[in-house]
Amino acid sequence: MRQIVALGSLKGAAGASTLALALAAAWPLGGAAAPVVVEADASGGDLAVRFGLSDMAGLLALAAGARQPGAERDLESCTQEVAGGLRVVVAPSGTDQALPSVAEVAACLPVLRGDAGSEGTVLLDLGHLGAAPSRELARAADRLVLVARGSADALAHVAARPEWLEGIRPELAVVGKCRYSESDIAQALEMERDRIHLLPWDVRAAEAFAGTARVTEGRWRRSPLARAAFILARRLAGADAGVARGGLCGELAQLGSRALPSQLLGGSAALRSLEKGGAQ
Template identity: 60%
Template sequence: MRKVVALGAFKGAPGVTTLAMALASAWPAEGSEGGVRPVVVEADMAGGDLAARFGLSDMEGLLALAAGGHRDGQDDELGGCVQEVAGGLRVVVAPTGGDQALASVGEVVARPSVLRGGGDSEGMVLLDLGRLGARPSRELARGADRLVLVSRGSVEALAHVAARGEWLDGASYELVVVGVCRFSEAEIAAALEMSPERVRKVPWDVRAAAALGGAGQVGRRRWVRSPLTQAASALAHHLDGGGGRGGQGGARGLGSELAQLRARALPGAVRARLGAPRALSSGGGAQ
């Protein structure tokens, strides 16, 4: 069966879809079972962007998958809903409309096997969940083999990660901080009470991001040297099982801005004793 890596954010638009596309482009060939390229499945309940970006039909993607339809007589439901974009990236696009997208995601939650396929299905699904704002997306996140939380690097954005809800208790996840961030990975990990090897910073590159969104082209040399694609390659190898990184030291001390996040990252047992009203008032409730 296919493996599933889910990506999502708690607030805003930190670049979840672009990161999923970057990972797909950088996924190690030796890590793809049978040489099968990863599939980016857009499952954002607010509606998808890839169909409009690449001029694709949103009737042949997640909507068809949720309805049990597939093209070209293929037995594999997911494979029958894949479309290719520039660069050979394989995508299953979500409906643009929010109502259709929400219904489609709900159907996939009810039949998660459509993502993994049967025993002879190979490859990796990169599941773009957009904002983790409601039960269907959170169920898909919890059911994935790996979960990647995506955030910007400001204190405000990291506060939403710190206030992660009880639905994540016991789950294993990575945090990817996209774009400018003046804090180190070790400082972020200490503030959020995470293992340092589970926090990664991914620099932003406007030109590379535009190319991944179908809005431009980047020469091979620029592509290879892009900090975004280099970081995506390292993250892809890590998620594929390449292990963590060495040399991650602990933070010597936390500034007041990050130190305040500790109070929001309360252990589940403490939240249970506080009760829902007090947890919500302190920022520790579900988003």
């Protein structure tokens, strides 16, 4: 069965989606299938618009078939590939569709784990861990990574962990600028030192995962974000120290160089105006 690694934040937009994609790009090469990033943010997804993908073939389809016979084999058919070789299952943009889809998947975990012959890892991007289905998935995962910014106020939300996290020993990924050391954070948050991971932000690489820039495979491999993501990915994968890290397959060319999908523009004057302004 597949391993489930859940990523989520206790406060605001901490960068869980970017980290999930970075982990997928840096995942250690050990002969197993490349990980799949499943966007399961109950507030709505971003990856479909960001990468110009269809959200009808993603989490919506996975949730729709969750209670049907053979649902444990559906994940691959709901997966799309992004330029660069990353594999993703995208969520619908609106909460009205995303929340019930996440709830359905939470109630039917075999759609993520697969059957006895399924291999690999699901990187489950839960976004903000506010909705009940998101918390259920976080608790059901094999590994949980809490994602937080490096400011004192952001880390305070991790220190004041809610009751539903009782009994879970999460990893903590601190993204972006941080004035504190891993030891300082571990002591303040009463966590083990080896569960604290500082991820320096590489603006260019982060912009590529956000859909506003390009990054080549060589540039990615030299990125401090890539190095930090590989260290965390190796821990999450339980890989040996000598295993090689994964890499982007060629250039990661995202939505930043393309027009917004025409199907989005058709029904929205605001988006048409946005696209017109971006073309100037």
